[in-house]
Amino acid sequence: MTTTKALRAALLSVLLTCDIVCAQPALAAGQTVRVGIMSGEDEDVWRAVAANAARQGITVKVTTFSDYTQPNEALAQHDLDANSFQHKPYLDAQIAARHYQIMPVGYTYVQPIGLYSRNVKSVAALPQNATIGVPNDPSNEGRALLLLQANGLIKLRLDVGLLPTARDIADNPKHIQIKELDAGIVGRAIGDLDAAVVNTDWAIKAGIRIPQERIAQEKVPGNPYRNFIAVNAKDANAPWVKAIVDSYQQANVASAILSVYHGATLPAWDGAPQR
Numbered sequence: 001m002t003t004t005k006a007l008r009a010a011l012l013s014v015l016l017t018c019d020i021v022c023a024q025p026a027l028a029a030g031q032t033v034r035v036g037i038m039s040g041e042d043e044d045v046w047r048a049v050a051a052n053a054a055r056q057g058i059t060v061k062v063t064t065f066s067d068y069t070q071p072n073e074a075l076a077q078h079d080l081d082a083n084s085f086q087h088k089p090y091l092d093a094q095i096a097a098r099h100y101q102i103m104p105v106g107y108t109y110v111q112p113i114g115l116y117s118r119n120v121k122s123v124a125a126l127p128q129n130a131t132i133g134v135p136n137d138p139s140n141e142g143r144a145l146l147l148l149q150a151n152g153l154i155k156l157r158l159d160v161g162l163l164p165t166a167r168d169i170a171d172n173p174k175h176i177q178i179k180e181l182d183a184g185i186v187g188r189a190i191g192d193l194d195a196a197v198v199n200t201d202w203a204i205k206a207g208i209r210i211p212q213e214r215i216a217q218e219k220v221p222g223n224p225y226r227n228f229i230a231v232n233a234k235d236a237n238a239p240w241v242k243a244i245v246d247s248y249q250q251a252n253v254a255s256a257i258l259s260v261y262h263g264a265t266l267p268a269w270d271g272a273p274q275r
Contacts, residue, residue, distance in 0.1 A: 029057030031240050035229075036071035036083035039064035040205060041260040046084075048256040052247035058240060060247075068137065068183060069094075075232060076100045082235075082244060084108055087225040089139040089162045103236055104228035106245030109257050110268040111200035112223065113143050115151070115216035116187070116208050119194050123151045123216050129175050130194035135183035138163050143218070143225060144197035145169070148176070151216045162224060200264050210264045226268040 033053070037046055043064060050060035063080060065071050071083040072094050082105075086094075094100055120126055132153075134144035142163040148154045155171035156164050166178045181189060187198040187206030195215065203210060211217075218225075229248060231241055247253075254267040258274075266274055 031057075032059040032061055033240055033244055034061045034063060034079070034081045035244070036063045036065055036074055036080045036085070038068075038071075038085045038201060039066055040201060041265075042084070042201075044260045045253060045256045048250075048253045049244075049248045052250050052253070053244060056243050056247065058243055058247070060244070066184070072098070072100055072102060072230075075102060075230065078232070082229055082231045082241070084229045084248075085227065086230065087139070087227050089142065089224060090137070091230065093138045093163065101233040102230050103233045104230050105236055105241050106229045106248060107269040108227045108229060108248060108267075109265050110220060110223050110226045111261075111265045112217045112220055113140070113147060113197060113199055113225070114203065114210070114214040114218075115147060115195055115197050116190060116203060116213045117193075117195040117215050118190055118213060120215065123153065126153070126174065126176075126194060129177060131177040131179055133179045133181050133186040133189055133193045133196035133198075135186055135197070135199065136180035137183060138165075140183055140199060141165060141180060145178075147197055147216060147218050150218065200261065204261070204264070210262065220266060 035046065037043070043062065046060065046062050050062070053060045068085070071080065071085050074080045075083050088104065091102060091104065095102065115123070132148065134141050139162070145154065145156060145164045145166070149156050153174060153176055154169050157168045157170045160168045166180070179193065183199055184202055186196050187202045187208055190196045190206065190208060198206065198208060229245055235241060249269045249272065251273065254273045257265055257267050
């Protein structure tokens with residue numbers, strides 16, 4: 001009798017332990033997760049993520065976009081389970097404008113925004129009255145203007161935060177002309193400009209040579225523009241979310257990022273290899 005009770009107790013202990021340890025993977029396994037990304041190089045990166053997720057029994061279905069405004073709307077409408085294309089200032093601006101209930105759940109990479117030129121080889125060589133193109137969406141225009149300020153071309157009003165506009169320029173010693181263009185167009189217009197501030201992914205798509213045509217770049221340490229995987233707030237604690245983030249934050253994905261972006265984009269999660 002004592003032996004039987006002991007066996008029952010041991011079996012119950014095993015079952016309880018399995019419930020605790022195995023429950024989370026079991027809930028995520030067998031699930032299809034729909035992820036929205038920007039078309040291009042990220043498709044190669046997400047192939048590596050999908051391979052990692054498949055080993056956990058999760059199917060990643062990628063949907064590509066060519067317009068930055070679409071992935072958050074698709075996520076908010078539940079046409080996607082997650083997206084991976086943006087940084088926090090951009091999401092904050094989208095939330096303020098559209099009241100999305102979207103939140104970041106895991107860092108991916110950072111793309112230091114750059115100032116590029118085919119006319120001059122340095123910031124100092126930019127002429128008086130130079131025309132510089134910048135992206136026209138709030139977060140990236142602010143980012144561009146902060147880069148111009150960091151390189152001494154303009155001075156912004158104090159306390160403008162991360163979202164200054166051209167109206168916040170307080171000092172402009174070279175009388176720089178700021179030309180606001182769509183983020184996808186500004187890089188392609190570089191031949192008609194003295195210089196252009198271009199996001200790394202759009203610079204690659206526009207055929208800009210990195211780093212040969214880059215005359216300035218924002219610093220990486222303390223960069224507030226790290227990209228991340230985002231989900232609807234109600235899904236933040238779902239088991240599949242952790243599984244997808246874990247599938248992304250792996251060495252083979254870091255290698256894919258460094259390879260497909262030719263070192264111009266850097267893995268941004270804690271402990272990620274940079275080279």
